[in-house]
Amino acid sequence: MLDAVPPAETVGRELHDLIARLYPICRSISGDGVRQSFELLRPFVDLEVTEVATGTAVFDWTVPREWNIREAWIADSSGRRVVDFADCNLHVLGYSTPVRTRMSLDELREHVFTHETEPDWIPFRTSYYSERWAFCLSKNQLDALEPGEYEVCIDSSLEDGAITYAEAVLPGETDEEVLVSTYSCHPSLANDNVSGIALLALLGRQLKGASHRYTYRLLWSPGSIGPISWLARNENRLGRIEHGLVASCIGDPGPMTYKRSRRGTAEIDRAVAVVLRDLGEDHRIREFVPLGGDERQFCSPGINLPVGALSRTPADEFREYHSSADNLDFVQPDALGSAFWVFMRVFDTLERNRTYANLSPKGEPQLGKRGLYRSIGGGSSQEAALLWVLNLSDGQHDLVGIAERSGLSFADVALAASALEEAGLLSAT
């Protein structure tokens, strides 16, 4: 499965290019910006796009009205636009109601958010489920405004419509699924989460060209309401999901970070941990907590799917989080490319992971007569992987578990298992 994967450098540059095209679009939890973003993914992967109408009940939630925005600005008394949505879509509070009026600077201040610590950065703020309007400015922009009257315009609409999610299904030999989910509701924030949107597209392209036993389902949807809608509409088929990952924030310079599923020791949890260990690079494995991203929905107690979260620095742990500094310079091709490879290695590990039964379990089988053993007895054994696989292939340990326990790489363990299976000494259970 990994043979056809392009070098990290190549795929990293492709990811950055796609991110650059997606970045300027104004996305939210609904609206045309999301639809327009999905169109940019079609060259990479076949998409099925679903619209869930405003007012639809999804579990405990109701799908909200659709938000669209055409323009927004603040003009001073001379008519000069001192703040313009056209420059940066973070300038408008997400889901702002429409407004067109004049007011004093003091009144305007009541409708302005600035970044808490960085005077040059525009913060990203939203008000999805409570109606209001506001602008987001850098502290320096706000400070530069002279007292006087201002005209404000937010030409937005908040109307019955739909939320939109997209799926790409890459069929495998079986209908057991690997679910990879990401959120598509953020506007111009490059790492959080244009990087995740782009990642899934290129993973889809890669998986389309490979043979695999699992069916891969890629899901782009707005945070919270998206997975909730998808889960509610697919409740009767969740049993097919064998493994899952929530992917996000894969372009920053931080180490790969895996947050275990609520189950804690699911196969996906063990597989990712072994992949990251084998890579030998700095990384972090964390226990499940019910805070964070969409894993909160997939790991809610009534759903409890084996879904972990794989990212570089998790959202809200990097300084640039939810600000205009999470821009195209912040995400780097090499970080993107090597993260892509981590995801592919995880898939490859899931594909090759098996629980075997040793068919010659009484004593060791004679490896020498099968050409699996060096013929001159001498130093210490170099057949460790063969012996580990034979010893633990008792139906209780999968190859990932053998890699964990032995300290050997999954690659070595899987290679040994293949050789033993070929020699008729192992049978997959």
Added chain:
Amino acid sequence: MLDAVPPAETVGRELHDLIARLYPICRSISGDGVRQSFELLRPFVDLEVTEVATGTAVFDWTVPREWNIREAWIADSSGRRVVDFADCNLHVLGYSTPVRTRMSLDELREHVFTHETEPDWIPFRTSYYSERWAFCLSKNQLDALEPGEYEVCIDSSLEDGAITYAEAVLPGETDEEVLVSTYSCHPSLANDNVSGIALLALLGRQLKGASHRYTYRLLWSPGSIGPISWLARNENRLGRIEHGLVASCIGDPGPMTYKRSRRGTAEIDRAVAVVLRDLGEDHRIREFVPLGGDERQFCSPGINLPVGALSRTPADEFREYHSSADNLDFVQPDALGSAFWVFMRVFDTLERNRTYANLSPKGEPQLGKRGLYRSIGGGSSQEAALLWVLNLSDGQHDLVGIAERSGLSFADVALAASALEEAGLLSAT
């Protein structure tokens, strides 16, 4: 339950006052000193006093004869009393048989105990189950005795009678019980254990005025034979005891120390650990060992109740242990008062601890529409407790367990659970 608890300073002073009144009385595992002590508790709590007659079989034991003592002294050849029980009741070996005779200093030495390391301290020694008589002196007192003839008098009696224990029952909404036990058999030793005797009285007064679901049973009884007698007489109702603590030595300056029950992870074990953790002060949590105090009886293998031991410095770990230095100066109001609060916090935690079922377990429920969530999306969530409670309310985790796992305080977790229950999102299982 904690609203009406007086400040630690106030209750600490009350405890010290009661200790000062109990301190001079000569108690033992039986006798009138114990009865007299119990009378001093009646102003605080309704007591039911039980006498178990000498000769009664209680499990493997037989209730011993009752010991009483009127006076005891050693007089020199001039008739001067050089040692007098009236000065300090530690001067007589507990359960000494009566004696009135004359003997040389050398003969007398055979009947004298001194402290092993401190020349000024009188040791506390007993011989409950083997008949003998002796005096306990400070090393300096003994050294000061001139050779010559001495008259010794111990006017004690060892006769059929009873051992005496007292109970106070504070009925709750249910007949599930919290047992709090302490030993009442030590004479003038302030920390070990007049402090425990006084503590239970004031806990009883506090609980009488509060509403609670558990019924609280306070038990004052002589060490070993007391709990054994009580257990033997209440064997058919032990199933009602849901949680228990052995309380003692709560007035010294050492950190609070909890010794787990034999079960190790009983609810009481987890609750005390969370209370001590949340307080943020130095404390110690220890595994169960079958040495120590009355927990040995409650945690014997055929009884195995969920009873831990909560103290400051456990008996026999402080230097003043079993000596005249364990006096009214050694126990301090602030130590007493803050220990009282720890016990009340443990009770409060037990009262509020529940296992809930999340009634909206598929995905997260929409907290915003119920006013449980800030409306402006922005920084990191401050709703951690709500999300933890929702996620782990699967019937498998109680609130104490959620506090342990999340690292959040029990107070925050319980507050979140109340809010969620009120919102109809949780139901106690």
Added chain:
Amino acid sequence: MLDAVPPAETVGRELHDLIARLYPICRSISGDGVRQSFELLRPFVDLEVTEVATGTAVFDWTVPREWNIREAWIADSSGRRVVDFADCNLHVLGYSTPVRTRMSLDELREHVFTHETEPDWIPFRTSYYSERWAFCLSKNQLDALEPGEYEVCIDSSLEDGAITYAEAVLPGETDEEVLVSTYSCHPSLANDNVSGIALLALLGRQLKGASHRYTYRLLWSPGSIGPISWLARNENRLGRIEHGLVASCIGDPGPMTYKRSRRGTAEIDRAVAVVLRDLGEDHRIREFVPLGGDERQFCSPGINLPVGALSRTPADEFREYHSSADNLDFVQPDALGSAFWVFMRVFDTLERNRTYANLSPKGEPQLGKRGLYRSIGGGSSQEAALLWVLNLSDGQHDLVGIAERSGLSFADVALAASALEEAGLLSAT
């Protein structure tokens, strides 16, 4: 059981003497050298010797042809023997096919092994399952050979015959067995494993003179093929083996090393760990890995016996391993003698280990009236072992487990259990 064990110094010297007699013999996985070695053990223990014929199928293996060797040498053109098997039997590759020919030095080099790092040491090499011939020389010997023609002679035979293993059975009160296995296939390598061969003989002599409840089965057999043959021929009685040890390499100066059985927490694993802990000397406890010696066979997944491996420095971890430096100077009487004692202590622990039921489990029984308790109450208890045994004798803990948990020595715990059993307070379950 330990009363009659000679001092470590005495038994260490006896072991070294026996090792010195066994050392010169040329053993292999078959052949007369093995039989001759077994004859030297007969003065110590009654042996039952088994021959398994060439061609016999044993599990996945087939018993190989028997190898014997009479002489072997390399002579230079002047007829001088420059390498002679008579000097050191390591000079010939184990299982070399016969050869008698002349060749140049360059051709000869194709049939020579030298030690990888030590120029003075002759390496030990074998080719059991692939036919070839070769000599093993020190690097210095090889370098000293002048160019020219050499005559080589290996007068060996590789013919149908048998492999040979020996057993000594020391019957106990029950037919539950303790198996102690060692490998007998190495020629002149003193620690690895003449030391193991000799150890079992002296253990057998010791056990013959002692009374024990377990039946001890000592097994000397060639590595891998030996245990596999024995297991195949005894498959229907493996259920009798309650505990087992693979013994080897017990004469070097390194610390005792125990490798747990595949089960990890079998009684033998816990017993050895407690014995080594109680001795208070440097030692190592390791998890099971399917590399190493004959434990690979006993712990194969279809056999999975509770068999650990007990040695000083495990084979292939000491520098002298598989070389002429593993000689009679390398094994020391004091190391041998104290290792002997460790084995005997392990046996003694297994013999005395029991799971008891406390017959007075409600509260503590009154130890004082049975003379088990000091009569004067005073300092801290010295009856810890009595209380630990009583508290944990609930049918769930054996004495080894009580020693582990309490931190008390097994000797103290077992002594307490004996006293309690004698007092009628415990009954073995």
